[in-house]
């Protein structure tokens with residue numbers, strides 16, 4: 031899976047407003063000159079006045095998975111850095127661009143860092159000026175840092191940005207794990223209760239965004255909120271990168287507008303819906319959906335269910351949150367329970383082994399899912415999944431157990447027919463592949 035081959039064809043347009051791509055308008059592996067030719071120089075002031083105002087009006091959400099409002103995190107850091115009667119001044123803010131991308135099915139961040147590192151750098155520098163930040167870091171695996179190091183060497187305005195080599199684990203990209211790594215050298219998540227915007231690295235206000243989010247910050251700082259909202263929908267403005275993997279002609283990264291139809295995105299990747307059984311949206315902590323009529327959106331599309339999904343990422347009324355921007359295609363004839371069991375086994379092995387329910391509960395869940403996938407025929411397996419899920423949900427210092435349970439529940443719902451066949455000792459997908467079941 032090469033970052034070189036994964037980029038969409040790029041049409042160079044005026045000032046980065048290419049019809050083909052916003053984030054790759056500089057072209058493949060863009061150096062600083064190509065970057066400036068595509069996007070122009072950064073303005074001294076954001077178009078509407080302040081970067082905070084533009085971010086709020088843009089509606090930009092984080093592109094790393096959780097989908098928090100980029101402006102709310104920015105505003106929280108801005109508030110925390112100001113001395114007030116309740117809190118002593120804790121030092122200049124710290125900004126971190128997180129490209130760890132521990133999700134095994136994602137390679138959009140690697141693709142972005144390879145091709146458009148200068149956008150990430152611009153986003154950090156724009157926020158540093160607005161927030162008076164004292165330290166900036168780009169955190170990613172060693173191979174992903176190479177193009178970033180080359181980009182930093184090209185410019186004199188980015189010497190204060192340091193590179194941090196992330197370990198290759200699933201939880202290393204969790205925001206609190208990133209800050210923990212910076213402090214202790216161990217990329218282990220911390221308790222959920224801590225708010226990094228108030229007290230992150232060494233007690234300083236700390237803003238951690240995914241690298242793609244920082245690239246969008248750079249574009250909002252350049253062109254403003256109205257430009258950002260010209261793509262996407264009112265509920266999910268702008269564009270995002272998605273990694274498309276699985277039963278596809280070739281694994282690609284696509285830049286798609288918010289509110290895109292899942293069928294349209296798959297068609298762009300050369301995949302017809304008649305060849306698809308289901309799609310895992312959002313990655314190993316995401317959920318399985320049937321793609322027909324499904325829309326990728328961070329908020330309920332107009333006319334959709336107003337209350338939104340019951341849990342982050344869960345599909346509801348024809349829309350699903352994109353999470354980490356992963357679309358993993360399960361072809362017709364492939365067994366969704368077998369695929370899920372493999373993923374849960376991997377996730378159980380990626381527990382950071384700090385919390386008992388996660389350390390012991392996830393391997394137990396993986397074992398039950400393996401037995402279900404194997405068609406053991408034991409009738410109480412689904413009840414056992416429910417019992418174990420209740421034991422681990424909400425019981426970790428991070429969301430690792432909750433994300434794992436969400437994946438399992440979506441599989442049991444989406445592959446309900448398969449579950450019935452497996453409990454009877456047979457595989458529906460295999461029968462379909464043989465033409466025995468219609």
Ligand code: SF4
Pocket residue numbers: 201218219220380381382383384385386388389425426427428429430431
């Ligand atoms: S919930 Fe699991 S992955 Fe998260 S901190 Fe606890 S042991 Fe580590």
